Amino acid sequence: MAEYETFEHDVLVVGAGGAGLRAAIGAAATGAKVGVVTKSLLGKAHTVMAEGGVAAALGNADDRDNWRVHFADTMRGGQYLNNWRMAEIHAKEAPARVNELEAWGAVFDRTPEGKISQRNFGGHRYPRLAHVGDRTGLEMIRTLQDHAVHQGIDVHAEVSIVALLKDGNRVAGAFAYDRERGRFRVFKAKAVVLATGGVGRAYSITSNSWEYTADGQSLAYNAGAVLQDMEFVQFHPTGMVWPPSVKGLLVTEGVRGEGGVLRNSEGRRFMFDDIPENYRNQTADNEDEGWRYTQGDKTARRPPELLTRDHVARCINREVKAGRGSPHGGVFLDIAWIKDKIPNGAEAIKRKLPSMYHQFKQLADIDITKVPMEIGPTTHYMMGGITVDGDSQMTNVPGLFAAGECAAGLHGANRLGGNSLSDLLVFGKRAGEHAAEFAKANGAAAIDAAAVDSAAREALSPFDRAGGESPYHVQHELQSMMQKLVGIVRTESEMKDAMAQLVGLSERAAKVGAEGNREYNPGWHTAIDLKNLMTISEAIMRAALERTESRGGHFRDDYPDKDPQQATFNIRLRKAADGSMSLSKETIPPIPAHLQEVIEEQKS
Amino acid sequence: MSTATFRIYRGAQGGGEMKDYTTEVSEGMVVLDALHGIQADQANDLAMRWNCKAGKCGSCSAEINGKPRLMCMTRLNELDLDKPVTVEPMRTFPHVRDLVTDVSWNYRVKKKIKPFTPRTPDAPDGTWRMQQADVDRVQEFRKCIECFLCQDVCHVLRDHHKEESFIGPRFLVYAAALEMHPLDTLDRTEELKEAHGIGYCNITKCCTKVCPEGIHITDNAIIPLKERVADQFYDPVKALVRLVRGKKA
Known part of the structure; x- marks a missing residue:
C-alpha cells in the first residue's frame, strides 16, 4: 500500500447533517473516539434546508396527542410497509430528542404557555411539528453543530469517502480524499456510521442540494449491505416551478399548515374532489371546516390539502395533465387569501413563513x-435505503451502521412531513451509541492494502482520461432520463427504456474525464459521485419495475391500484458475486398484537 | 436566448487572474446558475462552494461586481449585463483556489466562545418555559446562515487583519444570541471586552448592509453587547463599588 495520511477512530461517522451529528454526539457520550467526515463545511448539510418542523408527540398544542397516535399516523402514511419496530421507537423517543435540543440551546417557537409550539402538517392527526418559523432545519443543525464541537469530536470537513474498507466480513474503515488538496486519507475505524442523506440528484427537478448523490447507499451496497424500498421516492407536492433556474426549490408544507389552499386554473379547490377512503373520516368535507382546523379548532377535521404528500403530488399532476394548470405548468398555492380571515394578515404571513416570503x-x-x-x-426524499436493524441501526455488515435518510424502514412507502427530522435525531443517537458499543466489544480491524490501492487507482482514473466527456453532461442526461421515465408516474415500457438507456450512460460515465489538477476540483468530484448515482438509479428502476401496483410514493400508470398481495413484502437489492444487482422480496415480519391494537384503535 | 460575460478569478493561493467566460443566460437566472453553466461546458474544474442554491446554507459567498453577496441569491436582472460581471472570492480569507477560500478561522473562533449553559429546567419533566416575546430577539440572531459575508466586509478583519484579537461581526452575533438567551446562565462580558475585542468595532454597519438574512447585526447585537461591557467595566459607580469590595460588582 502506498503511504497515505491515516486517522484512527473508534467510530467514524460519514455525513454531518442531523443524523451524522447526532450519531457523533451519541457515540462521543460513551467515551468513544469519534471522527466525522463531511463533503462540505460544517453546518452546510442538507438538513439546513428543512423548513416545516420536527414531528414529536409532545402534546403541547393538543393534549390528545401521544406516541400511539404518532405511531399509527406514521404506519398509515407508510402504507404499512414500514419497519414497525422503528416506527414504534421513533414515536416513543422523538419527544425526548426534541426536548434535548432545547437543553442544547435551540430556540423553538412558543405556545402561549411558554412551551414548544407545534404546527399542523400533512398526515399528522394533531398539530405535532415543533418549529422555528420555516427554518427549523437551520435551527437543528446549528444546535447540533454548536453542541458537537465541544464534545471532543474530530471533524474532517470537505472530505469525501470513495470506498468502505473491510476486514473479512466486518467494516474496518474508509478510504477518502480531502477536497481542498485532493490528497488521499485512510480512516481506520472499529465501526462506521453512514449518515449521508438522499439521492435527489438522480433527478433534474429536485429540492435537494448537490450533495445528495446517493453516496452512503452506494458505498454500503458495494460493501455488501442490502438496500430496500428503493422504488419509494417522495415527490414533494410543492416545489417552485418558475423561474426555470429555481424549478424544484421547496415550498414548505407549512404554507398549507397555516391555511394555504391549492387551486387549479378554474379557481377550484381540487383536493376536495379526491379524498382516499382511509382518510375520509379525518378529512374536512367543506372549506370552512378545513379553515377552522388550521386555526386550532379541535372539533374540525383537517383540510384535504394536508393529505399525505404522495396523494397531493398525484392530484396536482392530474390537474396539470388535464389542462387545468397554472401558466408555468403547476397549480396555484394561495396563502394570501387568509389576509381577509385574520387581523394583520400580511404581517402574520411574513412572521410565520419568513423564508417563503423572501x-x-x-x-x-x-x-x-x-x-x-x-x-x-x-423530487424530495428517498424512503428506501440501507436495510438496518430497527433497534441498533446496524446493517448486515458487522460494524456498519446507517441512520437518517440513507437508511430504510421507518417511512415505508411514504414519509410524513416532519418525520425526517425526528428520524435523524432518534436513529442518529441510536446508531452512534450502538456503533460505540460495537467498537468497544470488537477491537481494531486490519486495513486491506490491496483494496486501498485499487480504490486509489479508480478514484484517479478520470485524470487518465483528460479530454474525455464532461461528467456534468452525463449527470445532466441521467437526471433528465430519470425525471422523464422513472418519475412520479411510471410504466413498465418507460422503465424498460430507462434501463436500456442506463446501460449506455454507465458506459459513458466510466469514460468521463477530469481536467486540471487534484486541488479543489469539482469536475473530478462529479466524475466520482456519478458512479454512485448510476448504481442508485439502477436500484430505483429495478425495484420500481418489480412492484406491479401503486402504493405511497410509487405510482404505476399500468397498475394504478393498490394490490393487497404486495403489502406483505419489501423489495431488497444486493450485489451478487458476479457484480450484478440481485433482487429479492422479503416478507415483512408479522406485527405484534400490542402494536396492531394501536393501529386499530386509531382507525376511527 | 441572450449571452452575458462573467469575469471570474481563476488560480490558486492568490496567484490568479481574471478570466472572461461568455455563457447563455435566461429569465430568472442567478449568478450561480451562470457559473454552473460555465463549469459544465467550459471549465469543469472551476472551484466554488455551493450547496442548497436557496439562500439557506451560506456556502456560495463571493464578491460580485465588488460586493459581498451569495451567488445563489443574486439575480442577473439586478446586474448590468452590458459589461462583464466580475466574480471574485471573499478577500478577507486566505485564498485556496478560484472562488474558494479558507474559512476555517471562523470555526476556530466559534469554539473559543463559552457554550450555551442553561439554568435548571423549570418543569419536573425537564423542560423550560419561555414566552415568544422573550425569544424573538434571539431568534433574529439564530437566522444566521454562517455565510461569513459580514466577516468578509468588516474592515477590522479585511484591512487590519485583527484575527487574533477580534472575533468579527458573525461571532458577536453568536455571543449576543447566547448572552440574550433566556435560559443561559453564563456571563461573557469580560471575554467580549478582552479576548473577543468588541472595542475594535466602530459601528460602521458594513456588516449589517451585506447580511443576506437581514439581521440587524450592529443595532441589535453589537451595540447592546458594547453597552453591557460599558456598564460592567466603565460605570463609575460600579467601579467605586469594585474598589471598595475588591472584586467584580
Missing part, C-alpha cells in the same frame, strides 16, 4: 401576501 420575493419577484404562488411536484 424566497418568492427575491427569486421570482412575487409577493406571496398578495398573489398565489405557482407550484408543482419536486
Whole structure:
C-alpha cells in the first residue's frame, strides 16, 4: 500500500447533517473516539434546508396527542410497509430528542404557555411539528453543530469517502480524499456510521442540494449491505416551478399548515374532489371546516390539502395533465387569501413563513401576501435505503451502521412531513451509541492494502482520461432520463427504456474525464459521485419495475391500484458475486398484537 | 436566448487572474446558475462552494461586481449585463483556489466562545418555559446562515487583519444570541471586552448592509453587547463599588 495520511477512530461517522451529528454526539457520550467526515463545511448539510418542523408527540398544542397516535399516523402514511419496530421507537423517543435540543440551546417557537409550539402538517392527526418559523432545519443543525464541537469530536470537513474498507466480513474503515488538496486519507475505524442523506440528484427537478448523490447507499451496497424500498421516492407536492433556474426549490408544507389552499386554473379547490377512503373520516368535507382546523379548532377535521404528500403530488399532476394548470405548468398555492380571515394578515404571513416570503420575493419577484404562488411536484426524499436493524441501526455488515435518510424502514412507502427530522435525531443517537458499543466489544480491524490501492487507482482514473466527456453532461442526461421515465408516474415500457438507456450512460460515465489538477476540483468530484448515482438509479428502476401496483410514493400508470398481495413484502437489492444487482422480496415480519391494537384503535 | 460575460478569478493561493467566460443566460437566472453553466461546458474544474442554491446554507459567498453577496441569491436582472460581471472570492480569507477560500478561522473562533449553559429546567419533566416575546430577539440572531459575508466586509478583519484579537461581526452575533438567551446562565462580558475585542468595532454597519438574512447585526447585537461591557467595566459607580469590595460588582 502506498503511504497515505491515516486517522484512527473508534467510530467514524460519514455525513454531518442531523443524523451524522447526532450519531457523533451519541457515540462521543460513551467515551468513544469519534471522527466525522463531511463533503462540505460544517453546518452546510442538507438538513439546513428543512423548513416545516420536527414531528414529536409532545402534546403541547393538543393534549390528545401521544406516541400511539404518532405511531399509527406514521404506519398509515407508510402504507404499512414500514419497519414497525422503528416506527414504534421513533414515536416513543422523538419527544425526548426534541426536548434535548432545547437543553442544547435551540430556540423553538412558543405556545402561549411558554412551551414548544407545534404546527399542523400533512398526515399528522394533531398539530405535532415543533418549529422555528420555516427554518427549523437551520435551527437543528446549528444546535447540533454548536453542541458537537465541544464534545471532543474530530471533524474532517470537505472530505469525501470513495470506498468502505473491510476486514473479512466486518467494516474496518474508509478510504477518502480531502477536497481542498485532493490528497488521499485512510480512516481506520472499529465501526462506521453512514449518515449521508438522499439521492435527489438522480433527478433534474429536485429540492435537494448537490450533495445528495446517493453516496452512503452506494458505498454500503458495494460493501455488501442490502438496500430496500428503493422504488419509494417522495415527490414533494410543492416545489417552485418558475423561474426555470429555481424549478424544484421547496415550498414548505407549512404554507398549507397555516391555511394555504391549492387551486387549479378554474379557481377550484381540487383536493376536495379526491379524498382516499382511509382518510375520509379525518378529512374536512367543506372549506370552512378545513379553515377552522388550521386555526386550532379541535372539533374540525383537517383540510384535504394536508393529505399525505404522495396523494397531493398525484392530484396536482392530474390537474396539470388535464389542462387545468397554472401558466408555468403547476397549480396555484394561495396563502394570501387568509389576509381577509385574520387581523394583520400580511404581517402574520411574513412572521410565520419568513423564508417563503423572501424566497418568492427575491427569486421570482412575487409577493406571496398578495398573489398565489405557482407550484408543482419536486423530487424530495428517498424512503428506501440501507436495510438496518430497527433497534441498533446496524446493517448486515458487522460494524456498519446507517441512520437518517440513507437508511430504510421507518417511512415505508411514504414519509410524513416532519418525520425526517425526528428520524435523524432518534436513529442518529441510536446508531452512534450502538456503533460505540460495537467498537468497544470488537477491537481494531486490519486495513486491506490491496483494496486501498485499487480504490486509489479508480478514484484517479478520470485524470487518465483528460479530454474525455464532461461528467456534468452525463449527470445532466441521467437526471433528465430519470425525471422523464422513472418519475412520479411510471410504466413498465418507460422503465424498460430507462434501463436500456442506463446501460449506455454507465458506459459513458466510466469514460468521463477530469481536467486540471487534484486541488479543489469539482469536475473530478462529479466524475466520482456519478458512479454512485448510476448504481442508485439502477436500484430505483429495478425495484420500481418489480412492484406491479401503486402504493405511497410509487405510482404505476399500468397498475394504478393498490394490490393487497404486495403489502406483505419489501423489495431488497444486493450485489451478487458476479457484480450484478440481485433482487429479492422479503416478507415483512408479522406485527405484534400490542402494536396492531394501536393501529386499530386509531382507525376511527 | 441572450449571452452575458462573467469575469471570474481563476488560480490558486492568490496567484490568479481574471478570466472572461461568455455563457447563455435566461429569465430568472442567478449568478450561480451562470457559473454552473460555465463549469459544465467550459471549465469543469472551476472551484466554488455551493450547496442548497436557496439562500439557506451560506456556502456560495463571493464578491460580485465588488460586493459581498451569495451567488445563489443574486439575480442577473439586478446586474448590468452590458459589461462583464466580475466574480471574485471573499478577500478577507486566505485564498485556496478560484472562488474558494479558507474559512476555517471562523470555526476556530466559534469554539473559543463559552457554550450555551442553561439554568435548571423549570418543569419536573425537564423542560423550560419561555414566552415568544422573550425569544424573538434571539431568534433574529439564530437566522444566521454562517455565510461569513459580514466577516468578509468588516474592515477590522479585511484591512487590519485583527484575527487574533477580534472575533468579527458573525461571532458577536453568536455571543449576543447566547448572552440574550433566556435560559443561559453564563456571563461573557469580560471575554467580549478582552479576548473577543468588541472595542475594535466602530459601528460602521458594513456588516449589517451585506447580511443576506437581514439581521440587524450592529443595532441589535453589537451595540447592546458594547453597552453591557460599558456598564460592567466603565460605570463609575460600579467601579467605586469594585474598589471598595475588591472584586467584580
